[in-house]
Every structure is written in C-alpha cells, then in structure tokens.
Amino acid sequence: MNTLKNEHPRLLLSDEQLKELKTIHEQDPLLKRIVSEVIQEGEGYIKRKPLVHKLIGPRLLSVSRECLDRVINLSLCYRLTSDKRFADAAIRDMTTVCGFPDWNPSHYLDTAEMTNAVSIGYDWLYDYMSPDQRETIKKGLIHLGLEEGVLSYTKRKSGWTRSEANWNQVCNGGMIVGALAVAESDPQYAKVILPEAVKSLPRALKSYAPDGAWMEGPGYWHYATQYTAYGLAALRSALGTDFGLTKIHGLSNAGLAPIYLVGPKGEYLGFADCHTPSYRRPMPCMFWLGQTFSDPEYVADERRVLEKARGSAEHVIWYCPEQNGHLPKRELDxxxxxxxxxxxxxxxxxxxxxxxxxxxxxxxxxxxxxxxxxxxxxxxxxxxxxxxxxxxxxxxxxxxxxxxxxxxxxxxxxxxxxxxxxxxxxxxxxxxxxxxxxxxxxxxxxxxxxxxxxxxxxxxxxxxxxxxxxxxxxxxxxxxxxxxxxxxxxxxxxxxxxxxxxxxxxxxxxxxxxxxxxxxxxxxxxxxxxxxxxxxxxxxxxxxxxxxxxxxxxxxxxxxxxxxxxxxxxxxxxxxxxxxxxxxxxx
Structure with missing residues (x-):
C-alpha cells in the first residue's frame, strides 16, 4: 500500500498511457478502427434500458456482465472523446446497480463481476462525478462488493478462495480491482483483500502449468485468463507490482492455448463445458499476455483475429501495435x-x-x-x-x-x-x-x-x-x-x-x-x-x-x-x- 498511486485514474489505463494511445491512434489503422467500433457501441449503450436485478436460475451473472460491458465501454468513450453523454450514461448504470438490494453473493461470480464493473467506472470517472455521485457509488461498491469480499476471505472461508478453477481468478480479480479503486479513502478493504487474493491466486494460476492449457476447456480459459489480466494489471497500475504472480510457472505459456487448440477454420477443440460450436474470437487478454511476457506471437495472433472481427474497450486498454521482427515457426503438432x-x-x-x-x-x-x-x-x-x-x-x-x-x-x-x-x-x-x-x-x-x-x-x-x-x-x-x-x-x-x-x-x-x-x-x-x-x-x-x-x-x-x-x-x-x-x- 505504500506504493499506491493516490490519484485517479489508477486502474488498468493511466492518463499517460491514454495519451500514448491517442498518438498511436493517428498512425495505426487497426487501433483507429477498434476505437471507432467502441464509440459506435457506446452510442448504443447510451440508449439501453436501465439494468434490472433479475436472476436467471441462481445467477445475476448476465446483469453483472452487461453492467461491465456498458460501464467500461462508456467510461472509455468519455476518456477518448470528452463527450459527457458517455460519462452520464455510465454513472446512470453504476448508480442503478448500487441501488440493488445485493449483487447476489450466493453466486459469487456475480458479485465479483459487478464489483469489477463499478470499480473501473468509479476510478475512470472519478474527476467527472459530483461528490454526491462519488459517495453513492462508493457506498454501493463497498457495501455490496467489498464487504462481501472481506467476509468471503475471513468468516466464510468461501470455496472460491481455495479453488484451482476459474472462480478463483474471477472472484479474486474482481475483489482486487474493487479494493484498489477506493484504497486511498478506505484502505481497510485493501489491507484485507490484497494479501488474501495474492495468497489465493497461485492455486489457480498453477493450473496453466506447464504449457498454458486450461483443464476446464477453451471457453473457461478465456474467462479465467481475462480476469487474471484484470486483477494483475490493476495491481501493476495502482501499486507498481503484481507481487510475483506473473512469474508463476505456466502463465507465460497461456497464450499458446488459443493458438494451437483451434482447427483450420478457427473452431476450438471443444472439451469440457464449452459452448459449441466455439470459434476463436477476439480476446483482449491475448494483448495483455503479449505485453506482459513480451511475446510477439500472442500479439500477432490476436491482431490476425481482429482483422475480421470487432474489438472491445479492453483491446484499447491493452492495445499492442504490430510487432517488428521474426515470429517463431509454428509446429504442426x-x-x-x-x-x-x-x-x-x-x-x-x-x-x-x-x-x-x-x-x-x-x-x-x-x-x-x-x-x-x-x-x-x-x-x-x-x-x-x-x-x-x-x-x-x-x-x-x-x-x-x-x-x-x-x-x-x-x-x-x-x-x-x-x-x-x-x-x-x-x-x-x-x-x-x-x-x-x-x-x-x-x-x-x-x-x-x-x-x-x-x-x-x-x-x-x-x-x-x-x-x-x-x-x-x-x-x-x-x-x-x-x-x-x-x-x-x-x-x-x-x-x-x-x-x-x-x-x-x-x-x-x-x-x-x-x-x-x-x-x-x-x-x-x-x-x-x-x-x-x-x-x-x-x-x-x-x-x-x-x-x-x-x-x-x-x-x-x-x-x-x-x-x-x-x-x-x-x-x-x-x-x-x-x-x-x-x-x-x-x-
């Protein structure tokens, strides 16, 4: 906590990094296209109906994911354009979910993803929001997200804290982002959550070892790795360290899985609870892996996919320009x-x-x-x-x-x-x-x-x-x-x-x-x-x-x-x- 960057925004994408991206944007056709797509999507999110606390089976997960898609997109659109309509729409959605009775902690993925969504919006729009808006959203984030996280790590000893599967990265990742969002004003949450999350995450991260595949199949490879990226990138951007988590054996090879486990037409080898047919689609965590491990093959593969598919806000956050130099020859087997x-x-x-x-x-x-x-x-x-x-x-x-x-x-x-x-x-x-x-x-x-x-x-x-x-x-x-x-x-x-x-x-x-x-x-x-x-x-x-x-x-x-x-x-x-x-x- 001594290295905490006190000012906002401090999560995932600093103002300095955004400035660099805007410079690259002028010369990079792919980034220019993705930014255009993100803004186009943001225009649609402005018109969406309010989010509703509605469970499907035991899950609020679809609402949490919709909130994340909206808030991260709208907040980024505001930072890219200074158009207040985007910021106001994101604040509207965050205020709505912070008024929910709960974020469904009985199915903790829902709580974690909602925490991630609100935390990023709160951090990125901190200077735009009024004091009352900040207080309302922070209060909801703490009460519905972080307090539940502290209970999960301490009194409840929730199963996901000991899991070796995707629940570990998603829940820990969401809690890390949330704790860091309010760490300068409410450090008591980070003081509990961060050490517990850093202790818990290796249980799952070692599941990539030794070659980068994921035992739950390719669909859950994406889910687990995306939240690994959120959590570890937030630690680095806010604290300047990921506490050695990126050095865990196997994680550096994770980007090999979506390269090799697809057939000639881009369809995955669909084992486990994979929702088939499942095709290699854009995955911004490939850019994060490429950046983190200086691996041009991961970057090149994601750019290849993006040539024929739409990008996302996270692609802008972790954007990697075209890499110069020789790519390793891919083996047939x-x-x-x-x-x-x-x-x-x-x-x-x-x-x-x-x-x-x-x-x-x-x-x-x-x-x-x-x-x-x-x-x-x-x-x-x-x-x-x-x-x-x-x-x-x-x-x-x-x-x-x-x-x-x-x-x-x-x-x-x-x-x-x-x-x-x-x-x-x-x-x-x-x-x-x-x-x-x-x-x-x-x-x-x-x-x-x-x-x-x-x-x-x-x-x-x-x-x-x-x-x-x-x-x-x-x-x-x-x-x-x-x-x-x-x-x-x-x-x-x-x-x-x-x-x-x-x-x-x-x-x-x-x-x-x-x-x-x-x-x-x-x-x-x-x-x-x-x-x-x-x-x-x-x-x-x-x-x-x-x-x-x-x-x-x-x-x-x-x-x-x-x-x-x-x-x-x-x-x-x-x-x-x-x-x-x-x-x-x-x-």
Whole structure:
C-alpha cells in the first residue's frame, strides 16, 4: 500500500498511457478502427434500458456482465472523446446497480463481476462525478462488493478462495480491482483483500502449468485468463507490482492455448463445458499476455483475429501495435501437459481445408469436465467431422452433481454416450477415472497413445487408445486395444453433423456434409458393423437437431480385442483406403 498511486485514474489505463494511445491512434489503422467500433457501441449503450436485478436460475451473472460491458465501454468513450453523454450514461448504470438490494453473493461470480464493473467506472470517472455521485457509488461498491469480499476471505472461508478453477481468478480479480479503486479513502478493504487474493491466486494460476492449457476447456480459459489480466494489471497500475504472480510457472505459456487448440477454420477443440460450436474470437487478454511476457506471437495472433472481427474497450486498454521482427515457426503438432492432457496434430497452417485432429486425456472430475477420456475431434476439407456437443443448460436439475452416480452423468451431452469414445456394456466411463498419455510423437505420421484403463475398469483390465495421422497426414487412424475381463458389448462411437450412409456389409460408412465426404472404414476386427443412431434428446436437454451418431458395434467380445478405424477425407487427389496395423506398443 505504500506504493499506491493516490490519484485517479489508477486502474488498468493511466492518463499517460491514454495519451500514448491517442498518438498511436493517428498512425495505426487497426487501433483507429477498434476505437471507432467502441464509440459506435457506446452510442448504443447510451440508449439501453436501465439494468434490472433479475436472476436467471441462481445467477445475476448476465446483469453483472452487461453492467461491465456498458460501464467500461462508456467510461472509455468519455476518456477518448470528452463527450459527457458517455460519462452520464455510465454513472446512470453504476448508480442503478448500487441501488440493488445485493449483487447476489450466493453466486459469487456475480458479485465479483459487478464489483469489477463499478470499480473501473468509479476510478475512470472519478474527476467527472459530483461528490454526491462519488459517495453513492462508493457506498454501493463497498457495501455490496467489498464487504462481501472481506467476509468471503475471513468468516466464510468461501470455496472460491481455495479453488484451482476459474472462480478463483474471477472472484479474486474482481475483489482486487474493487479494493484498489477506493484504497486511498478506505484502505481497510485493501489491507484485507490484497494479501488474501495474492495468497489465493497461485492455486489457480498453477493450473496453466506447464504449457498454458486450461483443464476446464477453451471457453473457461478465456474467462479465467481475462480476469487474471484484470486483477494483475490493476495491481501493476495502482501499486507498481503484481507481487510475483506473473512469474508463476505456466502463465507465460497461456497464450499458446488459443493458438494451437483451434482447427483450420478457427473452431476450438471443444472439451469440457464449452459452448459449441466455439470459434476463436477476439480476446483482449491475448494483448495483455503479449505485453506482459513480451511475446510477439500472442500479439500477432490476436491482431490476425481482429482483422475480421470487432474489438472491445479492453483491446484499447491493452492495445499492442504490430510487432517488428521474426515470429517463431509454428509446429504442426503440440502437446499440452497438465491435469488435462491435450494433443493436436495438423497437416498445415493457413489452409482452411487442412487435416486436424485433437485428443484429450486427464481426469473425469475436473471442474466442468465430461466423461470423455480419450475423446477426439477431427477437421478436414473445411468440415468438423468428429465433433463435441459441449455444455447443456446449467440450470437443469443436478447439473452440478458430478460425483460417483451423480445426476450430471445422466445428461447426454456430459456423459460418455455423446462423446467420441468407446462404450463397454452400454455404460459410462468411470466417473472418478484418470487417464494419461503414454507416448506422444511428431513426425510425418504423428501419434499419441493413451491409457484409458481406469475409465473402463468394470469390463476391462486394460484399455489403450492410439490416434495417428497416416499417409503423409492425409488420414487418421484411431486404434483401441482392450484386454476384456468378461464378455463385453463394445460400441465405438463418433458424433457428427454429417449425413451417413453405411455400405459394404456394414464395414464402411460414408459421411457427407457441405458437398464434402469422409470415409470411415473398420480395418479391424473382422466382426462387427457400422450403425447410424440418433443423438436426439427430449427437454429439458438440448435436442441436438441434425446430429448423428456413427457407431461400430462389436457384440459379445472377449479377451484381447483391437478395433482399428480409418477416417479418410475424400481429397480432390483421392482417398486413403487402408493403413498398416500393428500393436500400439510398436507405434
């Protein structure tokens, strides 16, 4: 607190930095366009109806996020233009939410995001506001936000303070920003909140280690990393230090995840509660990561995305001009280690038709996880052929009951039946199972071999899955090996939006979508055949319209069994019809 910058604004964007941005703005077409978009959006926010304290299920979160979008945009528009209409609209919205009965602390994300919103507006518009306006907003911020934060860290010992997942960064980040906003007048909140937040954050930040991926999937990577940026950037701007938090192992690699975990058309490998289809969209935290870790690749990737998409106020705050110098060559393959392991292989960069396959291992009990160990997704010819359906409605009964026998695992999108994994005896994977990659190699035919034995321990002594690009990265071989402990019906499943036709006595399936084709061939065993099944569900679950299940069924299997499936896109140059088969230990 001895290094606190006493004057306002002190959060995220100082007046000196804003002056620099205005200078860059004159010479930088991308920044000029983003600023224009932000101001255009601000004009719309001026006309919005007042915010209302309305819960959806147990959440006020949509209102908190709307408040943040409005206030940070309107406040920035005022700082850019000196147009009082923007400031007055932001003050209107802050005054409204500070008059709410609460910010829904029972679902603390709501409180944290609202605190973040009001704190930034209070700080940025401090000199514009009248003393009465400042007092009203500060009183609401303290009573509805910071006092709840102090209770969470002290008397309540709230679970999010010990979490390793996104709640940690969001809640700590919001509280940090709030405490710093009023630290010169009401330092007692910062004196409690800042040490507790700095102690709590490493629990989650270490989850990026070692390679930057996030166990909750790409959607929550963005949420967690955005609030990491808010919190740590606020510490640096207000106090001149982040207390070493940016040095935590793995955080500097976080920007690799949204670069590598997207297919050729920009669609994410959508594991966990990812809302699919999920595409790489603008994420201002990539600029923050690029600035913080002096990484031009993060900056270049975000600028690439912004060439075709709208920017935001946060893009202006953390704006990075085009970087000079050589960018590192991107590898075709990348292996993310961590509590959830992920690997991706591709045939080329900058080719929307390229072959791409990604697969995951890990732990079925991670936050927002599904019963999907060994799941893969596959793109080729501009199509996602093997897909992930993603999350369902968070408000369904038992959605968060994810322990052994939990209601969560009755829901199709979350259990094993919707994923691109084997089913043994028509059962889910073991809800408590862990899995790991045994070997992962790149080269002309990159592959991964993973141990899924725990996931199927009721029916098998050993289950290994191998996924390999073959024929010069023109096709994908998925090979599963089972040591069965009892007679078992095996169903090898793949979820797709493609139309399917089964032919050649049930040994070959032809998938067709958008005038493109992919051939699925059962190379092994000699028995078994393809079936087409429906993914349709009744309310309250998502209906999954247009989704099919391609299932290779092998009834009454016993002993050692190998299922080898060749997935071959029909390229203009032809199709791969077979692949050499050998035991996974020989791969």
């Amino acid at each position: 990348f292996y993310f280690r961590g509590s959830v392991e992920v690997v991706v292989f591709r045939s080329a960069w900058n080719d929307p038709d390229a072959l791409f396959v990604g697969a995951k291992a890990g732990y079925n009990q991670v936050n927002h996880g599904h019963l999907d160990l060994g799941n893969f997704e596959l793109d080729a010819l501009g199509i996602r052929w093997a897909t992930e359906l993603g999350a369902d409605d968070y408000n369904m009964p038992g959605y968060w009951s994810g322990g052994k026998g939990g209601k969560r695992w009755e829901y199709y999108r979350l259990n094993s039946f919707s994923h691109n994994v084997p089913l043994l005896n028509n059962q889910n994977q073991n809800e408590l199972a862990k899995s790991k990659f045994l070997r992962c190699m790149n080269g002309s035919e990159p592959f991964v071999v993973m141990d899924l034995s725990e996931a199927y321990n009721e029916s098998a002594e050993r289950v290994h899955r191998g996924i390999r690009m073959v024929d010069g990265r023109r096709a994908v071989l998925v090979q599963d090996e089972f040591d069965l402990s009892k007679p078992t019906d095996i169903a090898w499943g793949m979820t797709t939006y493609a139309g399917i036709e089964v032919r050649q006595g049930g040994r070959v399936a032809e998938l067709a979508q958008e005038d493109q084709k992919l051939i699925a061939t059962a190379l092994s065993p000699a028995g078994g055949e393809w079936f087409i099944e429906s993914a349709h569900r009744e309310p309250p679950e998502e209906a999954n319209e247009g989704v099919n299940r391609l299932v290779f069924r092998l009834p009454k299997a016993n002993g050692q069994v190998r299922i080898a499936i060749l997935l071959s896109p029909v390229w203009p140059q032809g199709v791969t019809k077979t692949a050499e088969l050998k035991q996974l230990v020989e791969w």
